[in-house]
Amino acid sequence: MQNILVIGFNTRNIAxxxxxxGYTVCSIDAFRDLDLQKCSYSSALLEYRTVKELHQLDVSRIKAQMNAFGIEFDALVPGSGLEMLDHKSFSCPVLASSPDAMQKASNKLYLSKRLEALGIPHPRCYSPEELDAIEYPVMVKPASGGGGIFNRVARSRKELLTILDELSRLDPEFTEETIVVQDFLEGTPSSVSLLSTKNEALPVAVNEQLIGIPWLSRLPFAYCGNVTPFRTEQAEQMEAFAEELVLEFKLIGSNGVDFLVSEKGPVVLEINPRFQGSLDTVEKAMSINLFEAHADCFRGKLPEKPDAKCFAARGVMYSDRELFIDRKLMDFILREKGADIPFQGTVAEPDGPLTSLFACTSTREEAVLSLERGANRIKAFIENRAKKPRECLSSVEKV
Structure with missing residues (x-):
């Protein structure tokens, strides 16, 4: 196996x-960032951006893009947004769990019922028929994907109805059937990254999740990155729950389970049946190549459990305005030696991801402080240029 196609909303970390x-990689994703293009043999733009478009994905168009690369692929790897890709539509193997397994793992109402049966702590999910039985506050979020940008907290029935109306206006695909309403719980967001074969599962790392960090995003529940490892007394129990779940759902390869570390113990939030956003920090902290380990899972092989070598942190920085990426801004972001470098000539949308920052230090506090300093440098650069009329970056028309 040598030639790999990675396809998803954001494929940079996988590719x-x-x-x-050592693989020859082609990618199809929605951003085509500078570093993605540099690590890929070739790349193409994913033409499907919204939930509705992804649900109406034209496999023949994807095949045409694959043919345009001019190489024969040995395997295809789906990333975020393309988890439900029909494996039978492609002539090459798909290195992912079966669509049925991924669909069940991603269905939060189904997951809630399985967690109840397994006796694993989780927030209660309310079906559309149970709205009169809701105990507030509740979290309202898309049934799949979203990165936290659409997550809202409702503290009354009136707020819930307002949020449901707001989300349906943002995207008509957000309906009672595609929105999850679950108990809102307090705790530290975290996750467990695992590798699994058909018969075994290995928890590779426990990660702290950075959610709604004010100096990275204006959105209160936006996914803003990770710190690996996450030191907590609940780590062993989290690993045990996560291992049980990936085997229960028959998931193969690299998968993740999201938790809240609460005063009463770990609470399972959801399963990510694919490569996770924590891939970068897990690789840096644990000195492991997750893609190679993922491929080995389909050969029935698991690595030895790795030990953490540092505290690795990734901060996903969001743009607070419509931002045209010119050469000066791209070069400035490159100085931070991060990832997801926006390509010159593209536009970052308001509250859309701008770039990722990294740190690898001896303490968690040093790593997070390094991220904050980097984010502040980029924001200061943008603000200073915005004050100069000829170099204003806040509007495409002014550049």
Missing amino acids: CSASRA
């Missing part, structure tokens, strides 16, 4: 991991 493992 670059595969490239470091």
Whole structure:
């Protein structure tokens, strides 16, 4: 196996991991960031951006893009947004769990019922028929994907109805059937990254999740990155729950389970049946190539459990305005030696991801402080240029 196609909403971390493992990688994603293009043999733009478009994905168009690369692929790897890709539509193997397994793992109402049966702590999910039985406050979020940008907290029935109306206006695909309403619980967001074969599962790392960090995003529940490892007394129990779940749902390869670390113990939030956003920090902290380990899972092989070598942190920085990426801004972001470098000539949308920052230090506090300093430098650069009329970056028309 040598030639790999990675396809998803954002494929940079998967594609670059595969490239470091020695594979020839092509990618189809929605951003085509500078570093993605550098680590890929070739890349193409994913033409499907919204939930509705992804549900109406034209496999024949994807095949045409694959043919345009001019190479024969040995395997296809779906990333975020393309988890439900029909494996039978492609002539090459798909290195992912079966669509049925991924659909069940991603269905939060189904997951809630399985967690109840397994006796694993979780927030109660309310079906559309149970809205009169809701105990507030509740979290309202898309049934799948979203990165936290659409998550809202409702503290009354009136607020819930307002949020449901707001989300349906943002995207008509957000309906009672595609929105999850679950108990809102307090705790530290975290996750467990695992590798699994058909018969075994290995928890590779426990990660702290950075959610709604004010100096990275204006959105209160936006996914803003990770710190690996997450030191907590609940880590062993989290690993045990996560291992049980990936085997229960028959997931193969690299998968993740999201938790809240609460005063009463770990609470399972959801399963991510695919490569996770924590891929970068897990690789840096644990000195492991997750793509190679993922591929080995389909050969029935698991690695030895790795030990953490540092505290690795990734901060996903969001743009607070419509931002045209010119050469000066791209070069300034490159100085931070991060990832997801926006390509010159593209536009970052308001509250859309701008770039990722990294740190690898001896303490968690140092790593997070390094991220904050980097984010502040980029924000200061943008603000200073915005004050100069000829170099204003806040509007495409002014550049």
